[in-house]
Amino acid sequence: MAEITGESPLASRTELLAETSVPGSLDIGEIPFLTQVTLRVAPEGAAAARVADTLGAPLPGPGTSAVAGDLLVLWMGPDEWLVVGEQGRAPDVEEALHKALDGEHGAVVDVSGQRTVVEIAGPRSEEFLNKGCSLDLHPSSFGPGRCAQTLLARTEATLLRRHGATPVFWVLVRSSFARHLADWSADAAAEYGEGAVLA
Numbered sequence: 001m002a003e004i005t006g007e008s009p010l011a012s013r014t015e016l017l018a019e020t021s022v023p024g025s026l027d028i029g030e031i032p033f034l035t036q037v038t039l040r041v042a043p044e045g046a047a048a049a050r051v052a053d054t055l056g057a058p059l060p061g062p063g064t065s066a067v068a069g070d071l072l073v074l075w076m077g078p079d080e081w082l083v084v085g086e087q088g089r090a091p092d093v094e095e096a097l098h099k100a101l102d103g104e105h106g107a108v109v110d111v112s113g114q115r116t117v118v119e120i121a122g123p124r125s126e127e128f129l130n131k132g133c134s135l136d137l138h139p140s141s142f143g144p145g146r147c148a149q150t151l152l153a154r155t156e157a158t159l160l161r162r163h164g165a166t167p168v169f170w171v172l173v174r175s176s177f178a179r180h181l182a183d184w185s186a187d188a189a190a191e192y193g194e195g196a197v198l199a
Contacts, residue, residue: 008032009116009175013182017118020185022192026124028185030178031117031170035089039081039097041106054100055083065147065160074147074160082111082158082172115158116178118185121168124192129169131188135159137169153184 010017010030021027041047043059052058057068059081065074071093072084083093090110097108120129126137132153135142142148144163152159158172173181 009178010118010182013179016186017182020189020193022122022124022189024122026120026122026128026189026192028118028120028189031119033087034112034117035083035085035087035093036110036112036115036172037083037090037093037097038076038109038111039083039106040079040108041101041104042079045104047101047104047106050100050102051097054096063146063148065145067163072160074158076149076158084117084172113175115172115174118171118173118178118181119168120171120185121166123167125167125169128185128189128192129159129171132184133159137161139167153181153188155181155184157181 008030010032014030017028017030021029039051041051048059055068055071055073057066057073060066060073060075062075065072070085074082074084076082083097085093090112094108094110101108129137129152133150135148135150142161144161147158147160149156149158151157152171155173155177160170160172162168162170171181
């Protein structure tokens with residue numbers, strides 16, 4: 001398997017994001033080069049059932065995600081899911097999903113280079129994200145495992161709330177818009193920085 005070479009979409013913003021983060025309140029950083037594989041298949045039928053068996057978890061419904069072993073599966077549309085895993089897993093995931101489709105109508109495409117992931121964590125993460133996103137991110141409306149395609153800082157993104165006691169969100173953003181999102185984040189987080197008064 002060939003190794004990934006080159007820079008991640010936010011390599012030039014790593015220091016900026018580190019400086020933007022506020023210990024104990026808000027932590028922002030890139031998780032680069034994750035495996036991302038798009039799956040298209042009719043949700044009802046033998047092929048979808050075989051995919052679920054292969055993944056070890058049912059395909060999630062609208063607005064949700066599922067943990068499938070060491071993979072995450074995000075609902076992206078009525079017949080579309082995004083399978084996310086550690087770097088370098090794409091060939092194995094593609095092969096397993098193609099085998100599960102078994103020639104039936106569907107599609108499996110490696111889109112790992114299309115997006116990067118920005119992780120936003122900490123007690124202020126909901127408030128921070130709502131500066132540029134209109135979704136209600138309160139846990140009662142957007143709890144752990146929820147995902148949605150939305151606009152964040154006028155940028156198309158997929159937002160996922162991870163499981164855990166402390167709020168943690170993944171923002172899956174197209175590589176070509178990632179630097180814009182990082183620059184917006186630095187500006188939007190300025191009020192939480194050193195010397196700021198946090199209510």
